[in-house]
Amino acid sequence: MVPTGYVLVLAAVLFLLGLVGVVLRRNVIIVMMSVELMLNGVNMTLIGFARARGEMFGQAFSFMIIALAAAEAAVGLAILVAIFRTRRTVNVDEISLMRH
Amino acid sequence: MDLLSQKTPLSQRRPFISSLMATIALLVPWLATSVAWATPQAAAAAKTAPAFNGALWTFYIFGALTIAGALLTITRRNPVTAALWLVFTLFATAGVYLSLHATFMAAIQVLVYAGAIMVLFMFVVMMVGNTERQEFGIMRGLFSKVVALGAIALLGWRLISLLMRQAPAKAAMVSDGYGSVHSMGGVLFREYLFPFEAISVLLLVAIVGAVVISRRSTEEKEEV
Amino acid sequence: MSFSLNPADFVHLAPVLFLTVWACLVLLASAIGGGHGRHYGLLAILGLILSGLGVALSWVQHVQPATDLFAGMMVVDRFALFLDMIFIIAGILTALVADAYLEEHRFTEGEFFALLLLSISGMMMMVHAGDLVMFVIGLETMSLAIYALVASWPGQRRSAEAGFKYFLMGAVASAFLLYGIALLYGVTGTTNLAKLAGVINGKAGEPLVLVGMFMILGAMGFKVALVPFHMWTPDAYEGAPTPVTGFMAAAVKAAGFGALLRLVAGLFSADAWTFGSTGWINIFWVLSVLTMTIGNISALRQNNVKRMLAYSSIAHAGYLLIGVVVVGLDPSQMGAVLFYVVAYAVTTLGAFAVVAWIGSRDVERTTLEDWYGVAKHHPAVALAMMLFLFSLGGLPPTAGFFAKFYLFKAALSFDSPQMLTLVLIAIANSVVSMYYYLRPIVAMYFREGASAPKPLTSFSVYWVLGITSALVLILGMAPDATLAWAAQALMGG
Amino acid sequence: MLLIAILAIPLVGAIAVALMPRKDEQGARHMGMVFTLLTFFVSLALIAGFKISDPGMQFEFSVPWVRSLGINFHVGIDGISLWLVLLATLLGPIVMLSTYKAIDTRVKEFVASLLILEMAMIGALVSLDLFVFYVFWEIMLVPMYLMIGVWGHGAKIYAALKFVLYTLVGSLVMLVAIIYVYVSxxxxxxxxTFDxxxxxxxxxxEQAQIFxxxxxxxxxxxxVPMFPxxxxxxxxxxxxxxxxxxxLAGVLLKMGTYGFIRFAIPLFPYGAAVWAPYISGLAVIGIIYGALVAYAQKDAKKLVAYSSVSHLGFVMLGLMAMxxxxxxxSLYQMxxxxxxxxxLFLAIGMLYERRHTHELDQFGGLWRRMPVFAGMFMIIMLSSAGLPGLNGFVGEFLILVGAFTHHQGVAGTDLPIFxxxxxxxxGIAAIGVVLGAVYLLHLYQKLMFGPITQPKNADLDDASWREILTFAPLIxxxxxxxxxxxxxxxxxxxxVKLFLKEYKVKYKASEGYTGQQPKQLASLSRSKYALPALSAPRAGIVAKTTMAGGKAVSPKVPKIVRPKIVPPKVVRPKIVRPKVRPRGGAAPAPRTPRKRISPEDMRRIRRQMQQRGRPPGRGGRGGAG
Structure with a gap:
């Protein structure tokens, strides 16, 4: 029997580590991976709570979140590819065109 | 946070990566054995011998691995390494799920997350190639980073202390089938029927979106 | 726990499902018919009109609110139907503009319109959601489609970058939203909105609930671009293809506010919360002041019309938050905020249609200098733009004025100094906003252009301009019918 | 209906002009002329039909506009607004005539703006519904903004922007007040109702009135504009x-003073009495300041502009005398x-057409070259300076008399300080009269007398027939x-008598009244028009939303006060309510023209109201009988 509090704290740490990655990392792909970490934290929270309540809804929810994460990753990576394709000839330092 | 990064290029770091992969490979049988520990039957059996709480130990070990993996994921300079560590983390997470009797979710985690999604990531990492190009960054400047870190630390401190105090003290007893494919199917095709269907729209959007984004303009096509 | 699938549930949700199917049809058509110059926009519009008819029928036929479709996952009430109608109208107008715009700028069309339809069905799911699961799925369907649409300009790095920025921030916001939901679920044991509204009263003081609600609020604030979470807006609006920008400003904002209102009415405004120690309403009050003030002040120094309109949309989100405050105090005042949403959506669609109209062939003429002398060469369009700008600024006899007036009236009907202050701040903001709304007029009317612009010539854009300016005037001068509809559009009603 | 026609003609004209071909500039001018003249002639019927002895509203017309909010398109005029409307319609053709030469770019748009402006001004003058008034008030901004911005000169964009933003600040504050009045x-x-x-x-x-x-x-x-x-x-x-x-000078500025006399003072007499000393103080400062600054100007147009500040100070001073x-x-002076x-502006505009400058130094000695023009200019100038025998004198004299006996106005106080x-x-204002003569004569002397110093002035044409025709009606x-x-x-x-009488009655009624809610006075003579018969808000929307504030207030300290709404128990007499159209129902019953209700009926209805509804002790019928 795992105390629910432990699970939730673990999940929160995962979520926060993901957040730290999002905020601090400059590499886009790693930032996206950090988002995945955050989503995992959410999933673990849901599953932990579901376990504590002895019901399945939380798990079903986290199932949905996995699908959602997949869809998000697909779109995000597609945009990324599009950026790098258009950027090939451009200087890397000039990251954003839209700065005012 | 880039202190831990290594300057050596990817090609010379093969041995490390293969050792990482080996670790991941080792994890798999471990996971398999944890299933045996973590099932309710095992837990029930464990009652007779309270000296060893299998689920809790599984949780400790995989929890530690999860955190380690997550830390490594967000600190690696090379996206390939980071992705591998993420896979590692996801495996470890699956282990945690097992300790929570969420067997189906653990399987899905390995199959879909660690499998499919991470393949997507790796694919893009490889396709984009040179990592120097991938700089983007939401936060700019040291100051804003420090502020953000402080905010996160504050949030984390509040959140964790709250969770410690407020978490349900005692988990419910669950029946044999809890977390199994059967019980999951029961929820997914009853109460969650509509979301289950609706999520297909989401996936459709993802597919169409990916197609739209990666299309080239007609002119460009003519040139190519 | 007994559950039986009621086939009638599908009928209730027919407009949503139909739209999804139609999107697939558009995809199929474009797969067969090829990519360019085939006016798939018209096909999409046909689907939208049919779906709109369904919504209208549902509105008319509606006797009892259907609140428990698919085990409480979906809700069909007049509130949602009203918003559906806004999405559909916004979709039709966007498709009309896009039809000309995409052709000019060489997009591949079929998928674009399929995404447009899918995003609308996502929005519909979101406002029809009776459960946080569906809420999230709807939100994500909408968002992913919009990310893709923003980044859909082929070969334009600006568009892809805007899309990525938007995507990344949106993904983080989603993670927060989900975490908040997870916490709520943990404390209350349910994700059903109706059940939550009942349970949450007793749990008002629980810190975990608070944290969860804050996270949800923050994520929704991101979606509707409230001020601490608005950073993405100008970039995304500027980088996106203009019809998409218009769609974002009108429909996405409407959807976000619709969802926010559902949450506010369901969760935040529970009696124990309203004036509790946390004071949800006070939070919205502060957000409102911040959003409109910072939105307006940032808009002041924009030389790019598209960016200026982006900041103006932030400011309008601030005004709309007044409506949220009002609804939080008294849910029967929903009409005021819904009317504002309609008026703002119509006006901003018109304004962005003009922005889309004026550019040509890979060049978007969006700086003020590009607009010099437009009134001389294209007096009708300049007049329409002036109308839209006055409506955004809230001058009579336009929709924007009446909406603002109605909103202020709703706010002042609470005899409270706090609301009076809020309205006065909004008034001060209106004056500030007038300053920058006048700038395009100055450019169009008072300055001489070096050369005549060569705008889009397709009639579909003129159609949009005609329809939106007519609607702006109708909503401003004969708002009776819309007011009545908006007043009927109550949740669970 | 006459008023509706007067409002509709310029609007129709504007649309007609807008639809004309761009090339046909002369046609657009003629079209504008036709429509402004038509408006003027139709408005003459107002004088013909005006009942001199009737102090109340005449030519009233009301039609529900936004039913759910109780907004009626209610228009009507009385002795206060009659002449202002006529002034607006008269200035229409005169201005139109003056633009035949002056405006040569985008003529079509100019004429359309002018017509819309005319419509908006008349609308603001005749509207008897606060909402309608506000709408017209704001619509006035747009064409004026375009006129300054498109056809102006110099720093026109700055001036146009300043005009809009200044006016907008005030009017939005007014909007809040209007909504507050409506809601409370x-x-x-x-x-x-906004009626x-x-x-x-x-x-x-008292407190509410002050704010x-x-x-x-x-x-x-x-x-107006008042001094600061x-x-x-x-x-x-x-x-x-x-x-x-x-x-702008002719009609638009009058909107401010008209607003005071029509809306601000009658609605909030106590507030008016409180602020009156300050306002008249500012008015006097405006008189002197405007005159002095006008004297210092080197630009003829600016001089006249500052003279407006001075003159409108007189108007405000007279008004505040009550x-x-x-x-x-002050009505006369308007x-x-x-x-x-x-x-004066017309005359300076004519000089500008000839010389393209407003600089006083650029002129001089025009008397010799343009005797007819100089003569007409002199008459207008002397009228502005208040020469006895001309119109300006009558107004200024009355105002000074009124101001001198000011103390009798402010709620009848005879305290020495008043x-x-x-x-x-x-006394100070009287000095202003003298100063007025000084700067106007200075203007005239600079322009007309002395030797011709600028060679360009040596061959100026005298007033043309068109210009004479422009001046003729004014002279x-x-x-x-x-x-x-x-x-x-x-x-x-x-x-005016009725205005003052009501002012006193309402002042007495509100003196010492500190309630949050407005109380109704039953005894005002004009109340025969004030039946709630116009269009009650459609049952449901407003009434329901504003009365639904009865949620239980949480025990914690409220940060926002819940609406303190006493559920109105007033049962309004059925007879006078219009048939409320069932929503979404069949076509509305044809609107019967609103019945004039005789005083007997009125008394009966009021009795009914008193018997049925008024809960005793709500202080509803207080005030001075």
Whole structure:
């Protein structure tokens, strides 16, 4: 029997580590991976709570979140590819065109 | 946070990566054995011998691995390494799920997350190639980073202390089938029927979106 | 726990499902018919009109609110139907503009319109959601489609970058939203909105609930671009293809506010919360002041019309938050905020249609200098733009004025100094906003252009301009019918 | 219906002109001329049909506009607005005539703007519904903005922007006050309406009146413009084209003073009394300041612009005297100012057409080259300076008399301080009259007398027939109003008397009343129009939403006060309510024309109301009987 509090704290740490990655990392792909970490934290929270309540809804929810994460990753990576394709000839330092 | 990064290029770091992969490979049988520990039957059996709480130990070990993996994921300079560590983390997470009797979710985690999604990531990492190009960054400047870190630390401190105090003290007893494919199917095709269907729209959007984004303009096509 | 699938549930949700199917049809058509110059926009519009008819029928036929479709996952009430109608109208107008715009700028069309339809069905799911699961799925369907649409300009790095920025921030916001939901679920044991509204009263003081609600609020604030979470807006609006920008400003904002209102009415405004120690309403009050003030002040120094309109949309989100405050105090005042949403959506669609109209062939003429002398060469369009700008600024006899007036009236009907202050701040903001709304007029009317612009010539854009300016005037001068509809559009009603 | 026609003709004209081909500039001018003249002639019917002895509203017309909010398109005129409407319709063709040469770019748009502006001005003058008034008030901004911005000169964009933003600040504050009035009146009576005739039957508490009056007064004072808020005016005037200046000076500025007399003072008499000393003080400062600054100007147009500040100070001073002489005088002075300052701007515009400058130094000795023009200019100038025998004198004299007996106006106080205050004000204002003569003569002398120093002035043409025709009606009016003011004054008088009587009654009723809610007075003579018969808000929307505030207040300390709405128990008499159309139902029953209800009926209805509804002790029928 795992105390629910432990699970939730673990999940929160995962979520926060993901957040730290999002905020601090400059590499886009790693930032996206950090988002995945955050989503995992959410999933673990849901599953932990579901376990504590002895019901399945939380798990079903986290199932949905996995699908959602997949869809998000697909779109995000597609945009990324599009950026790098258009950027090939451009200087890397000039990251954003839209700065005012 | 880039202190831990290594300057050596990817090609010379093969041995490390293969050792990482080996670790991941080792994890798999471990996971398999944890299933045996973590099932309710095992837990029930464990009652007779309270000296060893299998689920809790599984949780400790995989929890530690999860955190380690997550830390490594967000600190690696090379996206390939980071992705591998993420896979590692996801495996470890699956282990945690097992300790929570969420067997189906653990399987899905390995199959879909660690499998499919991470393949997507790796694919893009490889396709984009040179990592120097991938700089983007939401936060700019040291100051804003420090502020953000402080905010996160504050949030984390509040959140964790709250969770410690407020978490349900005692988990419910669950029946044999809890977390199994059967019980999951029961929820997914009853109460969650509509979301289950609706999520297909989401996936459709993802597919169409990916197609739209990666299309080239007609002119460009003519040139190519 | 007994559950039986009621086939009638599908009928209730027919407009949503139909739209999804139609999107697939558009995809199929474009797969067969090829990519360019085939006016798939018209096909999409046909689907939208049919779906709109369904919504209208549902509105008319509606006797009892259907609140428990698919085990409480979906809700069909007049509130949602009203918003559906806004999405559909916004979709039709966007498709009309896009039809000309995409052709000019060489997009591949079929998928674009399929995404447009899918995003609308996502929005519909979101406002029809009776459960946080569906809420999230709807939100994500909408968002992913919009990310893709923003980044859909082929070969334009600006568009892809805007899309990525938007995507990344949106993904983080989603993670927060989900975490908040997870916490709520943990404390209350349910994700059903109706059940939550009942349970949450007793749990008002629980810190975990608070944290969860804050996270949800923050994520929704991101979606509707409230001020601490608005950073993405100008970039995304500027980088996106203009019809998409218009769609974002009108429909996405409407959807976000619709969802926010559902949450506010369901969760935040529970009696124990309203004036509790946390004071949800006070939070919205502060957000409102911040959003409109910072939105307006940032808009002041924009030389790019598209960016200026982006900041103006932030400011309008601030005004709309007044409506949220009002609804939080008294849910029967929903009409005021819904009317504002309609008026703002119509006006901003018109304004962005003009922005889309004026550019040509890979060049978007969006700086003020590009607009010099437009009134001389294209007096009708300049007049329409002036109308839209006055409506955004809230001058009579336009929709924007009446909406603002109605909103202020709703706010002042609470005899409270706090609301009076809020309205006065909004008034001060209106004056500030007038300053920058006048700038395009100055450019169009008072300055001489070096050369005549060569705008889009397709009639579909003129159609949009005609329809939106007519609607702006109708909503401003004969708002009776819309007011009545908006007043009927109550949740669970 | 006559008023509707007067409103509709310019609007139709604007649309017609807008649809004309761009090339046909002369055609657009003629079309504008036709429509402004038509408006003017139709408006003459107002004089013909005006009942002199009737102090109340005439030519009333009301049709529900936004039913769910109780907004009616309610228009009507009385002796106060009659002449202002006529001034607006008269200046229309005159201005149109003056633009034949002056405006040569985008003529079509100019004529359309002018017509819309005319419509909006008339609309603001005749509307008897606060919402309608506000709409017209704001619509005035747009064409004026375009006129200054597109056809102006110099720093026109700055001037146009300043004009819009200044006016907008005030009017939005007024909007809040209007909404507050609407909401609180509705909450107190259960009858949600913007109708002026209904709202004037209520008085608000002292505190509320002070703030509400201030909110209205800021809007109007900016428009007038009163002394510290006047800075937009010189810019707008100088940069605007002649036509714009004439309309601005002629009618637009009157909107401010008209707003005071029509809305701010009758609705909030107590607030007016509280602020009156300050306002008249500012008015006097405006008189002197405007005159001195005008004298210092080197630019003819700016000089006239500052003279407006001075003249409108007189108008405000008379108005704030709140006695018959003062109010009548300021009404009369509004007309005078419209005519004479309008004329001055026209004249300066004609000089500008010839020389493209407003600099005083560029002129001189024009008398010899342009005797006819100089003669007409002199008459207008003297009228503006208040020469006895011309119209300006009558107005200024009345105002000074009124201001001198100011103390009798402010709620009948005879405290020495009020007496001395009023004497002081009148005394300083009298100095202003002298200063007025000084700067106007200075202007005339600079322009007309002396040697011709600039060679360009040596071959200027005298006034053309078109220009003479432009001036003719003004000059006729200057003499007519100066020599025989009776026809004008006798139509104003009953309305002014009624205005003052109601002011006193309502002042007494609101003195010492500190309630949050407005209370209704049953005893106002004009109340025969004030039946809630116009269009009650459709059952449901407003009433329900505003009465649904009955949620349980949480035990914790409320940060926002829940609406304190007493559920109105007033049962309104069934007879006078219109048939409420069932929503979404069949076609509405044809609207029967609103019945004039005889005093007997009125009494009966009021009795019914009292018997059925008024819960005793709500202080509803307090006030002075």
């Amino acid at each position: 009146h509705g909450a107190a009576t259960g009858f949600y 002026y005739m209904v709202l004037t039957q209520s008085v608000w508490g 509400l009056f201030l909110a209205f007064a800021i809007a109007f004072a900016i428009k 808020l006047h800075t937009w005016l010189p810019d707008a005037h100088t940069q605007a084209p002649t036509a714009g200046s004439v309309i 006695n018959e002489a003062g109010v009548t005088g 007309l005078n100012h419209g005519i004479s300052t309008g004329g 007496i001395w205050h009023s004497r002081l004000m009148a 006729v009016l200057i003499f007519a109003m100066g020599i025989y003011p009776k026809p004008f004054l006798e139509r104003m008088e009953p309305a």
